[in-house]
Amino acid sequence: MALPQIKQDATEARLAALDLPSGNWSEAARKDAVSRLRAMGLPHARDEYWKFTRPDTLVQPDAPKAAVLEADETPVFGDVDCLRLVFVDGVFSVEESDDLALEHVSLDRLGDALDIHWAKDVYGVLEARGQTPVHRPLATLNTAFATDGLLIHVTGKAPKPINLVYRHESEGSDAILHHVVKIESGAELTLLENGPAAARFNKCMEVEIADGGVFHHVRAQGRDHERRAATALFTRLGEASVFKSFTLTANGVLTRNECVIELTGDNATAHVAGACMGDGDFHHDDTVFITHDALNCESRQVFKKVLRNGATGVFQGKILVKEGAQKTDGYQISQSLLLDDDSQFLAKPELEIYADDVVCSHGSTSGAIDEEGLFYLRSRGIEEGPATDLLTIAFLAEAVMEIADESLQEKINERVEAWLTRRRG
Amino acid sequence: MLEIKNLHVKLEEEDKQILKGVNLSVEAGKVHAIMGPNGSGKSTLSYVLSGRDGYEVTGGSATIEGEDILEMEPEERAAAGVFLAFQYPVEIPGVGNMTFLRTAVNSQRKARGQEEMSSTEFLKLIREKAKDLKIDADMLKRPVNVGFSGGEKKRNEILQMAMLEPKMCILDETDSGLDVDAMKLVADGVNALRNEGRGFLVITHYQRLLDHIKPDVVHIMSDGRIIKTGGPELALEVEHNGYADIKAEVA
Numbered sequence: 001m002a003l004p005q006i007k008q009d010a011t012e013a014r015l016a017a018l019d020l021p022s023g024n025w026s027e028a029a030r031k032d033a034v035s036r037l038r039a040m041g042l043p044h045a046r047d048e049y050w051k052f053t054r055p056d057t058l059v060q061p062d063a064p065k066a067a068v069l070e071a072d073e074t075p076v077f078g079d080v081d082c083l084r085l086v087f088v089d090g091v092f093s094v095e096e097s098d099d100l101a102l103e104h105v106s107l108d109r110l111g112d113a114l115d116i117h118w119a120k121d122v123y124g125v126l127e128a129r130g131q132t133p134v135h136r137p138l139a140t141l142n143t144a145f146a147t148d149g150l151l152i153h154v155t156g157k158a159p160k161p162i163n164l165v166y167r168h169e170s171e172g173s174d175a176i177l178h179h180v181v182k183i184e185s186g187a188e189l190t191l192l193e194n195g196p197a198a199a200r201f202n203k204c205m206e207v208e209i210a211d212g213g214v215f216h217h218v219r220a221q222g223r224d225h226e227r228r229a230a231t232a233l234f235t236r237l238g239e240a241s242v243f244k245s246f247t248l249t250a251n252g253v254l255t256r257n258e259c260v261i262e263l264t265g266d267n268a269t270a271h272v273a274g275a276c277m278g279d280g281d282f283h284h285d286d287t288v289f290i291t292h293d294a295l296n297c298e299s300r301q302v303f304k305k306v307l308r309n310g311a312t313g314v315f316q317g318k319i320l321v322k323e324g325a326q327k328t329d330g331y332q333i334s335q336s337l338l339l340d341d342d343s344q345f346l347a348k349p350e351l352e353i354y355a356d357d358v359v360c361s362h363g364s365t366s367g368a369i370d371e372e373g374l375f376y377l378r379s380r381g382i383e384e385g386p387a388t389d390l391l392t393i394a395f396l397a398e399a400v401m402e403i404a405d406e407s408l409q410e411k412i413n414e415r416v417e418a419w420l421t422r423r424r425g
Numbered sequence: 426m427l428e429i430k431n432l433h434v435k436l437e438e439e440d441k442q443i444l445k446g447v448n449l450s451v452e453a454g455k456v457h458a459i460m461g462p463n464g465s466g467k468s469t470l471s472y473v474l475s476g477r478d479g480y481e482v483t484g485g486s487a488t489i490e491g492e493d494i495l496e497m498e499p500e501e502r503a504a505a506g507v508f509l510a511f512q513y514p515v516e517i518p519g520v521g522n523m524t525f526l527r528t529a530v531n532s533q534r535k536a537r538g539q540e541e542m543s544s545t546e547f548l549k550l551i552r553e554k555a556k557d558l559k560i561d562a563d564m565l566k567r568p569v570n571v572g573f574s575g576g577e578k579k580r581n582e583i584l585q586m587a588m589l590e591p592k593m594c595i596l597d598e599t600d601s602g603l604d605v606d607a608m609k610l611v612a613d614g615v616n617a618l619r620n621e622g623r624g625f626l627v628i629t630h631y632q633r634l635l636d637h638i639k640p641d642v643v644h645i646m647s648d649g650r651i652i653k654t655g656g657p658e659l660a661l662e663v664e665h666n667g668y669a670d671i672k673a674e675v676a
């Protein structure tokens with residue numbers, strides 16, 4: 001089917017503003033992505049999965065400007081012992097980063113000009129698989145035009161986490177980063193990400209997890225109010241492997257976080273969770289697609305949103321259980337806490353099941369602060385502001401507790417508390 | 426300590442008068458009990474004193490040590506020394522019991538211009554008080570009242586009371602749902618707090634609690650008023666004859 005003219009025009013306008021990197025192992029994948037992108041077109045407000053979130057500012061050729069927030073707190077993972085790798089407005093900073101060396105891990109920059117690279121088997125491959133049945137064109141754009149990123153090959157248990165720090169320094173920066181992670185059989189990595197990255201950030205991460213591999217992912221997206229981000233995470237899980245991803249989002253005028261998970265080996269586990277807090281001009285969208293294509297796998301989606309002063313939260317989550325994926329255990333919950341009448345939460349939970357021996361549950365709720373609980377706390381002497389905060393933290397707790405490491409849970413909770421405290425003045 | 430004069434209260438949302446002129450005065454050091462039929466307004470009185478939304482005071486006053494409390498926020502009343510042990514303690518998922526109590530203790534201290542309690546000091550104190558009430562470490566760690574049995578919830582109320590050391594303790598049917606041993610524990614907890622400076626208002630349906638917590642004065646509430654006041658023998662009378670005789674007597 002031919003692309004509608006309006007989509008074709010928007011896509012060509014965007015393509016015209018970009019240069020296709022060439023001359024290394026990724027060239028074929030990039031060219032392929034360009035033709036795939038031309039075939040599907042960039043997102044449009046009428047697209048099935050863009051009804052709740054306006055894609056125009058993510059699609060337009062120039063990034064809308066975003067003021068840089070003065071750093072008023074130490075970086076969230078600043079005191080975690082880890083390999084720290086820094087990107088400034090989407091460019092890897094050699095000076096500010098640790099050496100690309102970690103036991104059981106090989107690390108390369110995406111742009112390193114080698115003809116042969118292990119990442120060739122993954123780069124653009126998981127992203128392309130993730131295009132059916134729903135198109136994710138911003139990720140395809142990313143595969144084609146990513147200017148930087150890391151290729152992380154994990155062959156054993158990494159001795160410490162890798163922390164990707166994304167700094168935003170220029171008002172008009174438009175960053176496209178693409179990371180590839182390959183966890184070999186029995187290997188294990190914790191990846192931490194934090195920071196706003198750029199005025200507009202398009203990030204794609206592909207994570208291939210072999211049998212028995214373990215991947216933990218915790219990220220805190222930056223607090224810059226005007227920043228925009230479209231991120232996509234594609235993962236494929238082998239037998240008895242584990243994938244756990246958590247995202248904290250506080251502020252940001254527009255965030256679209258997509259996560260596409262494919263459980264292809266038996267007994268695998270995939271958890272994806274998010275806590276977001278928005279105040280005023282804030283639009284946050286979690287779009288998740290989980291495919292169960294193996295026996296006895298477990299998946300969990302836990303998303304919590306705190307919204308105030310007209311903020312908007314979106315959740316689109318789907319569990320697809322393919323024929324033969326027996327003993328699937330799928331759980332999905334999305335909830336919002338609306339702190340006033342102006343804020344809204346839009347949810348589209350979906351289940352599609354073609355196996356008969358499965359347990360899948362999903363729920364979505366939207367509600368105000370619990371008045372009974374609030375009175376109980378106040379009757380014990382806790383002032384209304386702090387009492388509301390306690391209930392808010394409690395509301396987010398189910399999502400935060402999806403982080404396996406308790407000290408990382410604590411770091412995230414500190415950020416939540418600080419955000420709430422700032423709002424009480 | 427607590428002085429209630431001609432208190433009239435109606436529901437905010439409905440045109441329904443619930444308290445129709447309550448007069449009551451609890452002196453420091455004394456235990457007053459309130460008994461009365463279901464729906465007579467006992468819980469309403471306790472809620473109005475602690476500042477819950479949904480009620481409108483249409484007349485009268487309530488003071489603690491001469492200070493008008495009806496205009497205060499619930500947390501200000503708590504800092505002024507009011508404590509209500511709820512008839513139905515509220516479950517708060519996600520908020521740890523310990524965090525809750527430490528926040529409460531320190532909020533009240535702050536409101537009174539006192540220094541915050543250090544965590545070691547707090548831990549020592551709570552362990553001690555919890556032990557007396559047979560509340561184990563696990564219950565302290567769990568979210569407030571979530572998954573607690575009826576009796577555990579009531580003991581948790583008394584633990585809060587012991588930690589917060591209020592001046593005026595109001596207990597709304599703290600005995601309901603307690604087995605004999607738990608009732609004894611709770612009563613011991615209350616008795617341990619009895620002293621010259623503290624007043625108690627104990628709402629109950631049963632004489633049994635009053636065997637353990639000996640009241641100085643017993644009031645009978647009916648249809649939004651205190652219709653009779655007497656000594657401990659009044660509770661025995663209710664136990665044997667119900668409320669019919671008393672109602673007939675005052676009618």
Ligand SMILES: Nc1ncnc2c1ncn2[C@@H]1O[C@H](COP(=O)(O)OP(=O)(O)OP(=O)(O)O)[C@@H](O)[C@H]1O
Binds near residue numbers: 462466469512
């Ligand atoms: N929020 C409310 N909405 C509607 N009716 C109410 C509300 N609060 C109290 N009432 C009514 O007011 C009356 C007094 O209720 P209250 O709970 O104070 O009685 P009580 O003496 O504590 O009863 P019990 O012994 O059963 O606990 C009852 O008729 C009750 O239904």
Ligand SMILES: [Mg+2]
Binds near residue numbers: 512
């Ligand atoms: Mg009652």
